[in-house]
Amino acid sequence: MKRENRLQYIIKEGFLDTFYIWKDELKNVFKDSGVVIFFFLVPFIYPILYAFIYNNEVVREAKMVVVDQSDSFLSREFTRRVNATADVEVVAVCSDMAEAKKMLDEKKAYGILYFPSEFSKDLHKGKQTTLSLYCDMSSLLFYKAFLLASMEVSLDMGKELRAHNSPASSGKMEEIMVEPIPYESVAIFNSQNGFASFLVPAILILVLQQTLVLGIGMLGGTAREKNRFHTLVPVCRHFNGTLRIVFGKSLTYLLLYVVVCIWVLAIVPKLFGLPQVGESWTIMFFILPYLFACIFFAMTLSGFMRSREAPMLVFVFTSVVLIFISGVSWPKEAIPPFWKVIGYVFPSTPGIQGFIRINTSGATLNEVAHEYRTLWVQAGIYFITACMIYRFQIMRSRKLIIKQYRYMKMQRALRKGK
Amino acid sequence: MTFEESLHKIRTVANREIHRWGKSPIYFFCMLVAPTICVIFFLSLMKDGLPTDMPIAVVDLDGSATSRNLVRQLDAFEQTKVVVRTTSFDEARREMQKGNVYGVFYIPEDFGVDAASGRQPRLSFYTNGTYLIAASLLFRDMKTMSVLAGASVGLQTGLAKGYTEDQIMAQLQPIVIDTHALGNPWLNYSVYLNNTLLPGVLQLMIFLVTVFSIGSEIKHSTSREWLESGGNSMTVSLLGKLLPQTVVFTVVAFLYCAALYGFNSFPLNSGWGPMLLALFLLVISSQAVGVFMIGLLPTLRLGLSFASLFGMLAFSIVGFSFPVLGMDPTLQALSDLFPLRHYFLIYVDQALNGRDLFYSWTEYAWLTGFLILPFLIGRNLKGALLYFKYIP
Numbered sequence: 001m002k003r004e005n006r007l008q009y010i011i012k013e014g015f016l017d018t019f020y021i022w023k024d025e026l027k028n029v030f031k032d033s034g035v036v037i038f039f040f041l042v043p044f045i046y047p048i049l050y051a052f053i054y055n056n057e058v059v060r061e062a063k064m065v066v067v068d069q070s071d072s073f074l075s076r077e078f079t080r081r082v083n084a085t086a087d088v089e090v091v092a093v094c095s096d097m098a099e100a101k102k103m104l105d106e107k108k109a110y111g112i113l114y115f116p117s118e119f120s121k122d123l124h125k126g127k128q129t130t131l132s133l134y135c136d137m138s139s140l141l142f143y144k145a146f147l148l149a150s151m152e153v154s155l156d157m158g159k160e161l162r163a164h165n166s167p168a169s170s171g172k173m174e175e176i177m178v179e180p181i182p183y184e185s186v187a188i189f190n191s192q193n194g195f196a197s198f199l200v201p202a203i204l205i206l207v208l209q210q211t212l213v214l215g216i217g218m219l220g221g222t223a224r225e226k227n228r229f230h231t232l233v234p235v236c237r238h239f240n241g242t243l244r245i246v247f248g249k250s251l252t253y254l255l256l257y258v259v260v261c262i263w264v265l266a267i268v269p270k271l272f273g274l275p276q277v278g279e280s281w282t283i284m285f286f287i288l289p290y291l292f293a294c295i296f297f298a299m300t301l302s303g304f305m306r307s308r309e310a311p312m313l314v315f316v317f318t319s320v321v322l323i324f325i326s327g328v329s330w331p332k333e334a335i336p337p338f339w340k341v342i343g344y345v346f347p348s349t350p351g352i353q354g355f356i357r358i359n360t361s362g363a364t365l366n367e368v369a370h371e372y373r374t375l376w377v378q379a380g381i382y383f384i385t386a387c388m389i390y391r392f393q394i395m396r397s398r399k400l401i402i403k404q405y406r407y408m409k410m411q412r413a414l415r416k417g418k
Numbered sequence: 419m420t421f422e423e424s425l426h427k428i429r430t431v432a433n434r435e436i437h438r439w440g441k442s443p444i445y446f447f448c449m450l451v452a453p454t455i456c457v458i459f460f461l462s463l464m465k466d467g468l469p470t471d472m473p474i475a476v477v478d479l480d481g482s483a484t485s486r487n488l489v490r491q492l493d494a495f496e497q498t499k500v501v502v503r504t505t506s507f508d509e510a511r512r513e514m515q516k517g518n519v520y521g522v523f524y525i526p527e528d529f530g531v532d533a534a535s536g537r538q539p540r541l542s543f544y545t546n547g548t549y550l551i552a553a554s555l556l557f558r559d560m561k562t563m564s565v566l567a568g569a570s571v572g573l574q575t576g577l578a579k580g581y582t583e584d585q586i587m588a589q590l591q592p593i594v595i596d597t598h599a600l601g602n603p604w605l606n607y608s609v610y611l612n613n614t615l616l617p618g619v620l621q622l623m624i625f626l627v628t629v630f631s632i633g634s635e636i637k638h639s640t641s642r643e644w645l646e647s648g649g650n651s652m653t654v655s656l657l658g659k660l661l662p663q664t665v666v667f668t669v670v671a672f673l674y675c676a677a678l679y680g681f682n683s684f685p686l687n688s689g690w691g692p693m694l695l696a697l698f699l700l701v702i703s704s705q706a707v708g709v710f711m712i713g714l715l716p717t718l719r720l721g722l723s724f725a726s727l728f729g730m731l732a733f734s735i736v737g738f739s740f741p742v743l744g745m746d747p748t749l750q751a752l753s754d755l756f757p758l759r760h761y762f763l764i765y766v767d768q769a770l771n772g773r774d775l776f777y778s779w780t781e782y783a784w785l786t787g788f789l790i791l792p793f794l795i796g797r798n799l800k801g802a803l804l805y806f807k808y809i810p
Contacts, residue, residue, distance in 0.1 A: 183561075361546065363516070
């Protein structure tokens, strides 16, 4: 038996080659400023930028203008209380709608609260009265602030008026009559309904996938541009097996991204005070298959990249689609089945779902079992496709070598023939 | 060069550019395929306008006819669907962590009896703020339900005492708020988001294609040839190169317009003119910003990275989801650097609110102002085109 065919030898050589490729790929990463941008600069800067943009979490003091046709004690009291809420600021009290509308046009205010002239009279007569609230719909958060603040004030004042109009024998009796069934609302996991706590964790996870796809795609594109015969795999003794290439390269990315993950998933949330109630071990166990899935997914895609810039042109816009398909902003129950299926192609869909539930809602792996399993399945499938891509590329470069060899041999024969 | 010569040269460069498109299919992907994917995706994703039947869990510790009635009524709300009924809050919380429900409605023990006998039983409801849209929709329904539950008790007592329903309602809820969501009375999310998301995608693709089409000339060392075909004039060469792209992107933008305001009949209170003009200005101002990007960073990959980051950031900083007024003052100033921001403000004034053009002229002026950018960077760009050596 030849030495080359012994299993022991193959395994030993495979290991050595894997490490050779690992080192080679590491060098490739750091030599290429474009890849460094995507592997390090973007994951470093982007989370900070987004956390900074959404850092105020909620809208405070949304500007409102009041049209008070009633001009009574009650209407002024109502206005004063709305102004006192944290969400709304009353910037002016106008005498008619035209003036208020002009303020909306000039963006001096984003909502109008209108008191009809019979507001106070109706209330004193014991008739129901209606206030009109007009909202500029350029931002739903303004609308929400206006609506909640005026609803709250109207319910409170309503209760007081009732107690005042029909006094009962004791304070307790009054309370029971005014509010037979009290209620309370609790926002859990993101207790102030903040925007950063809602969106930034999803962006963090998406950034991991997208930078891997862009970075690895760029490495693949560069290899295709640089290598002889424009194949993904260089002509070299060490690049002689599919598994060693896939293992060697993915090891490089994995090790680099462990560092990136620590920054993105552990340090950034701390820096910006984002909610993080999940166990760090659970997060780690969950992120591992996510990284595998992303890396193999990216390696598969990189097989289709012919130039180093192509990934940016092709994949950047998908981030917008992927954040919506993940079911964090648009609830997953409302996503049409077709897009739901498409969503399962990308590791970010189960990745985002699982991560925010662990990180923000304190779920354990049991509660995210479905997403966890999906990620492993994706990792498995994309591992196989990545191997297929590299296998195909190895075969192609071999074929091209043989073709070139024959061509040269033929030319030499021709020359000799002369 | 005379004017006619310039026109002729521009045509030569434009022909050359269209020839280049034929050689790399990526242009077609960026100019046509990607925008098409996005318009189909976003419009079909949000075709219902508002998500309906959001799942909640009910923890019913009472189990009486009263509480069951309450649950039935809650389920009948359009946005709410009761998918889990349980007697353990722990289980409801786990369902929430599993992502099966977004809210929990809690009915305490002896609720029915206590309510009827005036012992003030307390209803509680919980929303999962991690899913902001679902949470705020459910909050509304569950709050209404709680208010109604109190009202129904009051109604029964009042009827028993012989009051008319009008009198009782005036007692129960003396002040009613009548809300008018101007321009979007249905609170349609598709109207709210797609009017800015889709032009945002367009802006991103314009940045990328502009940078790519100029940067690839430098990379493949064809930039001298390009300049020569434009008679060595930067203006002529740029115009010739960008005009075909302007035409394609403007057509795509107008098709977006047709999809939004024609096919989907989104509010268009201003008529077509102001919005078509705004879209056209968005296209050319984004191209101008693209030229500036590659002029500033004349390496293809750096220029493209810059374009990607800037284009993606636009979606957040434009302030259609989280208002700019709620951001840090630095960011408020920065937001002016994005053409999409000005487009968004025009859209709010014109299509959404139908305001007088007078109120948006500054935004139109801003968009036009971006056209100065190529002139500022022109010298730098020409230098790069003539002397820059591509370093891989």
